[in-house]
Amino acid sequence: MGEANQATLSGKAEVLAGMPDHPAIVAILAWQPDALLDARFDRGELTLTVAPESIRDAAATVQAAGYNFFEDMTAVDWFPSAPRFQLSYHILSHRLLERIRLRVLLDEAGPAVESITPVWPGADYYEREVFDLFGIRFEGHPNLRRIMMPDEWQGHPLRKDYPVEGYR
Amino acid sequence: MTDVAGTPILEAPVAEGAKDQHMVLNMGPQHPATHGVLRLVLEIDGEIVVRLYPEIGYLHTGIEKTCEAKFYQQVVPLTDRVNYLDPLSNNLCYCLAVEKLLDLEIPEKAQWLRVLLTELSRLNSHLIWLGTHAMDIGALTVFLYTFREREEILRLLEAVAGQRMMTSYIRIGGLSMEPPIDFLARVQAFIKTLPEKIDEYSNLLTGNPIFRNRLKGVGYLSAADAIALGVTGPPLRASGVDIDLRRDMPYSSYEKFQFKVPVSTDGDTWARYLVRLDEMRESIKIIQQALDGMPEGAVKADAPKIVLPDREKMKTQMEALIHHFKIVTEGFNVPAGEVYQGIECGHGQVGYYVVSDGTAKPWRVHMRYPSFATLQALETMCKGGLLADVVAVIGSIDIVLGEIDR
Numbered sequence: 001m002g003e004a005n006q007a008t009l010s011g012k013a014e015v016l017a018g019m020p021d022h023p024a025i026v027a028i029l030a031w032q033p034d035a036l037l038d039a040r041f042d043r044g045e046l047t048l049t050v051a052p053e054s055i056r057d058a059a060a061t062v063q064a065a066g067y068n069f070f071e072d073m074t075a076v077d078w079f080p081s082a083p084r085f086q087l088s089y090h091i092l093s094h095r096l097l098e099r100i101r102l103r104v105l106l107d108e109a110g111p112a113v114e115s116i117t118p119v120w121p122g123a124d125y126y127e128r129e130v131f132d133l134f135g136i137r138f139e140g141h142p143n144l145r146r147i148m149m150p151d152e153w154q155g156h157p158l159r160k161d162y163p164v165e166g167y168r
Numbered sequence: 169m170t171d172v173a174g175t176p177i178l179e180a181p182v183a184e185g186a187k188d189q190h191m192v193l194n195m196g197p198q199h200p201a202t203h204g205v206l207r208l209v210l211e212i213d214g215e216i217v218v219r220l221y222p223e224i225g226y227l228h229t230g231i232e233k234t235c236e237a238k239f240y241q242q243v244v245p246l247t248d249r250v251n252y253l254d255p256l257s258n259n260l261c262y263c264l265a266v267e268k269l270l271d272l273e274i275p276e277k278a279q280w281l282r283v284l285l286t287e288l289s290r291l292n293s294h295l296i297w298l299g300t301h302a303m304d305i306g307a308l309t310v311f312l313y314t315f316r317e318r319e320e321i322l323r324l325l326e327a328v329a330g331q332r333m334m335t336s337y338i339r340i341g342g343l344s345m346e347p348p349i350d351f352l353a354r355v356q357a358f359i360k361t362l363p364e365k366i367d368e369y370s371n372l373l374t375g376n377p378i379f380r381n382r383l384k385g386v387g388y389l390s391a392a393d394a395i396a397l398g399v400t401g402p403p404l405r406a407s408g409v410d411i412d413l414r415r416d417m418p419y420s421s422y423e424k425f426q427f428k429v430p431v432s433t434d435g436d437t438w439a440r441y442l443v444r445l446d447e448m449r450e451s452i453k454i455i456q457q458a459l460d461g462m463p464e465g466a467v468k469a470d471a472p473k474i475v476l477p478d479r480e481k482m483k484t485q486m487e488a489l490i491h492h493f494k495i496v497t498e499g500f501n502v503p504a505g506e507v508y509q510g511i512e513c514g515h516g517q518v519g520y521y522v523v524s525d526g527t528a529k530p531w532r533v534h535m536r537y538p539s540f541a542t543l544q545a546l547e548t549m550c551k552g553g554l555l556a557d558v559v560a561v562i563g564s565i566d567i568v569l570g571e572i573d574r
Contacts, residue, residue, distance in 0.1 A: 042506075043269070043271070043505060043507055044268075045506075045508060047506070068395060069398075070398055071398070071400075071510065071517065071519060071536060072508070072519050072534070072536035074532075076506075076531070076532045077532075088506070088508075088521065088534075090521065094409065094411050097416050097417055099508065099510070120398070121544070122396060122397040122398030122541055123398075124544055125541065125543070125544055133232075146225075147224060147225060148224070148573065148574075149228065150225075157233055158232060158233055162233075164233060164237045
């Protein structure tokens, strides 16, 4: 609970001013300041929004900065808002004992993003799951097939315009 | 043959030269050693595994989709059903995530009872693992011993929650109710005898030459591979990575407990066996500390609009009745935001990612479960090994298909 009481920092400027020494921020700024679109520090969790085309390089950058463990990746469907899809990557540092969230926002039409499996092979199943349930494609993924639903299934069940019950 | 996405489906290789030596073998989904409905497609060269491809999804029920249609408090029973061998850890992780969104302070006694109960739940999970793992290897007797103790744990869970497996005892804002008066005494009586029971299992297995030969040097996983593939929990620690969220990123007042984190550098199936056996001993120490230092006080947070009132109050006080009615029929609004809460369960790191849009129903609940990631490492562990060792390796990573397929 202690962490949650820390002040919220919203917006890139505020986060950069409030936590200039954060290793992930330092690494991303040293690599490519333009790739960092937005930032937010809320409830003790740091969220960095990066440009969709640079997610793989951003992942490699934070990995080099000590965030060595890919913990989780999933998508959020913000239908009917735009941009519709959000990808959230949760990355843990075994050395710093801290987690960061990389966030990517994608438009509704043909959502696709570079796969991070070259950086962390463990993202394989997670990206397949997002492809299966949200219909977001991952370029360069070694085996982008449905993982939960049958191969011949139509539609992507975790999208908000997919009904919870009844006929599709 | 290709699927809808245009990617080739693994099938028997076409006979050309030496390649036709390889055989494609289907294992599961109805195979007793796959602990559920796991299907493995194996390409074997004689007895040697050349390629292993897990096919999952047979148990997919769309729990994450269901969560989006429920009130926050109605999600708690769903979490039990994801990993049905360690239900209280799931309850805890989800509740901690929502409490973080609500910025809710939990009474100390509830936090300590949560630690005690999740450790009992971890023991439950490890006892099932040990029994079934030994049974897969052929040591059938151990199963009968471990399920004797597991029955005791289920009785304890039934005493607090009224349910043996699907407990739903940990709720948003604390616990569902006070445990029965004799509960702590019963736990004390149980854990007093448990160390010698664990010695008993160890006597049956650790010195057993057949068991040792089946596990030693089998299913090797290096620390670098384990991190790259997202492996967590006992398999990660057996590969020499010293990380345990209970100690390193404490939650629910775990920072007040002293315990060792067993680590081994061997990275094989034997190391995973020893690490889990030691973890059971450490769990007993944590439970003992929780019993000795159990604080006094309430088990529910003082937040009448979020936490259901006690049954007696609901039936005698107007205010409590109104709150009860409001929570049950309308739920409670959770401030907008996104949180990720990670904890250490019996199998590894569980994580709940909860996104709120400010209403009474979660916008998105994502569950990170350890077996899902650990399954990716199965090919690395089994490649180049014997077909018969695949069963030993599956047993050693302790998978639960409910949490893989969700």
